[in-house]
Amino acid sequence: MANVQMPRLSDSMETGKILHWLKKEGEEVKKGEPLVEIESDKANIEVEAYASGKLSKIVVQEGESAPIGAVIAEIGGAAEPVSKAEQPAAPKGETPATPEGQAEAAGPKQDARPVSADAPKPQATKAEAHVAQAEKAVAATAPTAADAGGEQYPHGGPDDRTEVGAAAQAALDVIRRPAEQENGERQRVSPVARRLAEELGVDLRRVQGSGPGGRIQKEDVEAAAQQKTQPRAAAPAAVAPSREARQATARPTGEVEIVELSKLQTTVATRLAQSALSAPHFYVTSEIAMDDAVRLRQMFNEAVDKSEAISLNDLVVKAVALALTKFPEVNASWAEGRIERKRDINIGIAVGLPDRLIVPVLRNADQKSLKDIASESKQLIERARSNKASAQDYIGNTFSISNLGMYDVDQFTAIINPPDSGILAIGAIEDKAVVKDGQVVAGKRMRVTLSVDHRVFYGVTAAQFLQEVKRLLQSPMALVL
Amino acid sequence: MAVLAMRDALNQALREEMKRDASVFLLGEDIGLYDGSFKVTRGLMKEFGEKRVLDTPIAEEIIIGTAIGAAMSGLRPVAEMMTVNFIMVAMDQVVNAAAHIRYMFGGGTKVPLVIRTPGGGGHQLGAQHSHSHENWFAHVPGLKVVAPGTPADAKGMLKSAIRDDNPVMFIENEGTYAVKGEVPDGEHLVPLDKNEVKRPGEHITICAHSRMLIVAMDAAAELEKEGISAEIVDMRALRPLDMAPVIESVKKTSRLITVEEGWRSYGVGAEIASRVYEEAFDYLDAPVARIGAAEVPAPYNKKLEKIVFPGKADVIVTAKALLGKN
Numbered sequence: 001m002a003n004v005q006m007p008r009l010s011d012s013m014e015t016g017k018i019l020h021w022l023k024k025e026g027e028e029v030k031k032g033e034p035l036v037e038i039e040s041d042k043a044n045i046e047v048e049a050y051a052s053g054k055l056s057k058i059v060v061q062e063g064e065s066a067p068i069g070a071v072i073a074e075i076g077g078a079a080e081p082v083s084k085a086e087q088p089a090a091p092k093g094e095t096p097a098t099p100e101g102q103a104e105a106a107g108p109k110q111d112a113r114p115v116s117a118d119a120p121k122p123q124a125t126k127a128e129a130h131v132a133q134a135e136k137a138v139a140a141t142a143p144t145a146a147d148a149g150g151e152q153y154p155h156g157g158p159d160d161r162t163e164v165g166a167a168a169q170a171a172l173d174v175i176r177r178p179a180e181q182e183n184g185e186r187q188r189v190s191p192v193a194r195r196l197a198e199e200l201g202v203d204l205r206r207v208q209g210s211g212p213g214g215r216i217q218k219e220d221v222e223a224a225a226q227q228k229t230q231p232r233a234a235a236p237a238a239v240a241p242s243r244e245a246r247q248a249t250a251r252p253t254g255e256v257e258i259v260e261l262s263k264l265q266t267t268v269a270t271r272l273a274q275s276a277l278s279a280p281h282f283y284v285t286s287e288i289a290m291d292d293a294v295r296l297r298q299m300f301n302e303a304v305d306k307s308e309a310i311s312l313n314d315l316v317v318k319a320v321a322l323a324l325t326k327f328p329e330v331n332a333s334w335a336e337g338r339i340e341r342k343r344d345i346n347i348g349i350a351v352g353l354p355d356r357l358i359v360p361v362l363r364n365a366d367q368k369s370l371k372d373i374a375s376e377s378k379q380l381i382e383r384a385r386s387n388k389a390s391a392q393d394y395i396g397n398t399f400s401i402s403n404l405g406m407y408d409v410d411q412f413t414a415i416i417n418p419p420d421s422g423i424l425a426i427g428a429i430e431d432k433a434v435v436k437d438g439q440v441v442a443g444k445r446m447r448v449t450l451s452v453d454h455r456v457f458y459g460v461t462a463a464q465f466l467q468e469v470k471r472l473l474q475s476p477m478a479l480v481l
Numbered sequence: 482m483a484v485l486a487m488r489d490a491l492n493q494a495l496r497e498e499m500k501r502d503a504s505v506f507l508l509g510e511d512i513g514l515y516d517g518s519f520k521v522t523r524g525l526m527k528e529f530g531e532k533r534v535l536d537t538p539i540a541e542e543i544i545i546g547t548a549i550g551a552a553m554s555g556l557r558p559v560a561e562m563m564t565v566n567f568i569m570v571a572m573d574q575v576v577n578a579a580a581h582i583r584y585m586f587g588g589g590t591k592v593p594l595v596i597r598t599p600g601g602g603g604h605q606l607g608a609q610h611s612h613s614h615e616n617w618f619a620h621v622p623g624l625k626v627v628a629p630g631t632p633a634d635a636k637g638m639l640k641s642a643i644r645d646d647n648p649v650m651f652i653e654n655e656g657t658y659a660v661k662g663e664v665p666d667g668e669h670l671v672p673l674d675k676n677e678v679k680r681p682g683e684h685i686t687i688c689a690h691s692r693m694l695i696v697a698m699d700a701a702a703e704l705e706k707e708g709i710s711a712e713i714v715d716m717r718a719l720r721p722l723d724m725a726p727v728i729e730s731v732k733k734t735s736r737l738i739t740v741e742e743g744w745r746s747y748g749v750g751a752e753i754a755s756r757v758y759e760e761a762f763d764y765l766d767a768p769v770a771r772i773g774a775a776e777v778p779a780p781y782n783k784k785l786e787k788i789v790f791p792g793k794a795d796v797i798v799t800a801k802a803l804l805g806k807n
Contacts, residue, residue: 041641057525190735190765190766190767191762191763191764191765191766192763192764192765192766193766194763195763195764211766211767211805212802212803212805215767215805217735217766217767218735218766246721340708341504343706
């Protein structure tokens, strides 16, 4: 039997919501077949079965959420499996084989590990050696599967247990217990993480490991300790509320209608609050003469096919990307007391939809032509609007742009989109009377405001960076080269 | 400070010690008229004469045996073995005699002997000329074993080795003789029992000696570009093995890679890893990773030979894997 566990679908995901089960209980499932659609904090993703067999039990129902690693369903072999929670108390002298034991002994090995397929096999440890030894003892002392009259109990049927077998099984249970988490997965913890957790009073069962194979490492414990001391903006619910409870809260009470948030909305809310509260923001505003940029765009669009037309936003993306190549200190993140400068320049483009705010990421924008930027961002935004974007589309941003110019907004300030340290808020282009060489003339002006994480870079850098963006947009030929 | 190739730094050390102490003499195959197979002894026969620079027959056991007798009689011989692979025939002299005599005579006699010898591969010399056997000697109490990776250390450690009253295995590497570096002029002594951090770093500790020190430094420079800061500890002192800088470094970085040009099994890295488990287990964030040569006799074929010995890419890949960044 194999447990299906809530997979980790993005770096920031903590819980996932089951949208649809694509198989019914009792139906046959083949390894690799789509099994369930899950909503992560970033996108809706179809997850494939990692084992073949019968979908014997759906543990987490549609509409409900579960944390990463939690068992959401069970795929059994021919025999009807018994889930750990439902396992009846064994009568005296009997020791039902654990689900793990069954999985290990029953014919071809099924992968009972979480769906995060990159987890390598745990290395043999002393404890595991003991387990292996105890298992050998169980196998040696218990009757064979054939003797027990069925394949279901490869370590010996419940009626055929010998006392020696039971003792060995008990020994195995004792050895296994300390190394196991509630979900039966062995938790991998590095020695230094274990020592640090003890020193800092961190409960390792609540820590998600970021090391190879999910090993909990020093920095995971440090992060957990830090979270403990800082109240979190929004702690994920440990247990998803039942469907009844959710329906009850969705009903209007008095004058107030309570709106349940989607995972994505929750993520946006959490991250924006975290950013606004933890990153010391400051703002720099400048007005940019867009006459040449507007003219260039017209000329460009007259020269190309309509499908290849570029927007003013594309010009800004390119200008920002080029400016970032000169200011690596802006293309950086605050990373717990240090600064991480990124080599790639990936521009997040904030897209507001009626029910959502999403920021698809345009990768290596500094190396792309205007035409490529235009077509790629068109595709990205389209995928985002139609809810077809993958989690990959939303990660890796190093700087973001938010444009409300199309809504006649003159000027606004944006909240930094983590892990960036800056975001450029773009206002509308206005026809203005400007003074040029002592004469009042008509000019096109656009106000932009740079929001800056003051921990990562300072006012002068912000001003110089903005100056470079301005220079590029005011002499836009540089953007076409 | 002059910039010297490793072979010239060694030559300088020999010349300075021979000038300083008349009891220092050299013996070995082709070290006089031919200036040494790797030209480390260039010009010394001309300068100090045939009595102090002895060309010997191809008879390794006799070279070491003669040197041990001379050392016990009050001279300070520096014996050259053309490559470390050839010492096998003189192993009885090295282990049973040189390493143990002082102990067996209750300190009544001493063996101030230096055996200089290059190891390492990469020159298409086949399986009988291409190996690193530091660990064979580092296993034996009574011997001191050093393997410098920079010209400055080569000079400073060779001078210290010649002045030491115990037999010292001074292991060089054929791949480093042309490597250049700054070498202090004149009296420059480097202790035989002190390892050293050659590059400070934060995320991962890499232990390496001899030519692998250069490989590790190159890898660290590359890793730096990817935001991984590696601390390099030069394991030039293999016996007695100075673990202090390693332990200190692992306590800081929590991760360790050992790199050696020899085979991993029962090797230098195995010893370092084991000591780290004993002394710094609670500071580790990942299992110690050991990098060494493929466990085959070194091939003659150039392409195969290149695959067999560890290189920069192995260090980079291993470091990233340990950090979960592959």
